[in-house]
Amino acid sequence: xxxxxxxxxxxxxxxxxxxxxxxxxxxxxxxxxxxxxxxxxxxxxxxxxxxxxxxxxxxxxxxxxxxxxxxxxxxxxxxxxxxxxxxxxxxxxxxxxxxxxxxxxxxxxxxxxxxxxxxxxxxxxxxxxxxxxxxxxxxxxxxxxxxxxxxxxxxxxxxxxxxxxxxxxxxxxxxxxxxxxxxxxxxxxxxxxxxxxxxxxxxxxxxxxxxxxxxxxxxxxxxxxxxxxxxxxxxxxxxxxxxxxxxxxxxxxxxxxxxxxxxxxxxxxxxxxxxxxxxxxxxxxxxxxxxxxxxxxxxxxxxxxxxxxxxxxxxxxxxxxxxxxxx
Numbered sequence: 001x002x003x004x005x006x007x008x009x010x011x012x013x014x015x016x017x018x019x020x021x022x023x024x025x026x027x028x029x030x031x032x033x034x035x036x037x038x039x040x041x042x043x044x045x046x047x048x049x050x051x052x053x054x055x056x057x058x059x060x061x062x063x064x065x066x067x068x069x070x071x072x073x074x075x076x077x078x079x080x081x082x083x084x085x086x087x088x089x090x091x092x093x094x095x096x097x098x099x100x101x102x103x104x105x106x107x108x109x110x111x112x113x114x115x116x117x118x119x120x121x122x123x124x125x126x127x128x129x130x131x132x133x134x135x136x137x138x139x140x141x142x143x144x145x146x147x148x149x150x151x152x153x154x155x156x157x158x159x160x161x162x163x164x165x166x167x168x169x170x171x172x173x174x175x176x177x178x179x180x181x182x183x184x185x186x187x188x189x190x191x192x193x194x195x196x197x198x199x200x201x202x203x204x205x206x207x208x209x210x211x212x213x214x215x216x217x218x219x220x221x222x223x224x225x226x227x228x229x230x231x232x233x234x235x236x237x238x239x240x241x242x243x244x245x246x247x248x249x250x251x252x253x254x255x256x257x258x259x260x261x262x263x264x265x266x267x268x269x270x271x272x273x274x275x276x277x278x279x280x281x282x283x284x285x286x287x288x289x290x291x292x293x294x295x296x297x298x299x300x301x302x303x304x305x306x307x308x309x310x311x312x313x314x315x316x317x318x319x320x321x322x323x324x325x326x327x
Contacts, residue, residue: 004091013092018100019152021089025082025107026145030291032075033138037287040191041280044068045126045198045206051119065201076115083107086148097155103148110141126199128192128209135188139294146298167307169247172238173255173300179231180258180297186224187290193217195278225269232262254299261293 039045047069048054054070087104090097114137121130151161189209193216197206212219239255268286272278 008092008094008096011092012094013089015093015152015156018086018089018093019149019156021082021085022145022148022152025079025086026142026149026295028075028079028082029107029138029141029145030295032072032079033135033142033291034284034288035072035075036134036138037284039069039072040131040198041196041284042068043196043199043201045131046122046202046204048073048122051122073118076111076118080108080111083111099151100148103144103151106144107141107148110137110144113137114141125204126197126206128197128207131198132188132192132209135191136185139184142291142294143298146295147302150299150302163248163250163303163305164308165247165251165305166245169242169245169251170304170307172241173251173304176231176234176238176258177297177301179227179234180294183224183228183231184290184294186220186227190217190220190224191283191287193220196280196283221273225273228262228266228269232259232266235259235262248303251300251303254296254303257296258293258300261289261296265289265293 039047042065044065047065047067052073054066083104087101087108090100090104093100114134117130117134117137121127121134124130154161193209193211195217197208199206208216209220210216235255235258239252239259242252242255265286268282268289272282272286
């Protein structure tokens with residue numbers, strides 16, 4: 001018996017406790033995305049000009065914007081603890097499953113990578129490409145947390161990890177998720193070229209994304225809005241199609257969340273652009289809804305499962321019995 005097996009025998013972790021840890025990680029990994037958006041929208045992105053210290057003179061913050069930026073750094077602590085708990089619980093879980101350990105290790109690696117990337121973002125004066133990468137890495141960690149929750153929950157219920165469904169429905173859901181991923185990426189481009197650079201509160205001049213010159217922001221808004229509208233239409237159409245084909249409730253449920261959240265995101269985006277000239281509170285709400293929407297899309301992808309294998313036709317003749325060898 002290995003040392004790990006002895007530890008597992010002495011301090012076994014139940015599937016229920018492991019599932020609680022997975023849910024905690026999902027909540028915390030989602031919250032840190034939302035809190036990070038708050039730092040940017042309050043203009044506190046460079047409240048602490050140094051990393052990992054707050055400044056050359058002090059490890060801790062000394063003013064309001066520094067408290068906001070440093071506070072977001074501190075949220076990394078419970079996020080890291082949640083990832084560590086998921087890894088330790090996966091190693092001690094009975095029965096043990098290797099895929100839980102791999103997912104938890106990926107979460108912990110994601111936390112470390114986020115800390116490093118966040119430090120690079122500060123040291124480069126909130127370079128827009130680095131900040132985009134910081135957000136997209138958060139979306140990648142959410143994929144891992146939702147997958148961990150999905151598998152832990154299915155395991156406790158004694159259900160298959162990957163259900164088999166109508167191939168056309170499976171590929172349609174996967175296509176929708178791919179379009180949603182592009183919409184999220186374009187959303188980061190809008191933010192990277194928009195008015196909320198993250199340095200307004202501290203008076204820092206932050207470089208913006210300018211791939212289309214001075215019209216980059218308007219161009220990215222237009223492209224993002226049009227693709228998001230197309231995505232919304234596709235999501236609703238897929239929901240009706242899944243209902244028409246009597247898809248399982250466990251698939252229709254996340255698709256319902258996708259439709260509701262994309263409608264809310266569209267409403268907020270319309271208010272931002274046409275009515276209220278991008279107030280920070282609405283932009284923060286938009287990021288929050290986008291985070292929840294991404295959670296729902298990953299959930300939909302997992303619920304769609306894999307294409308079911310075609311069953312043999314009933315009219316197909318049975319195979320001939322083997323002819324005995326001559327004696």
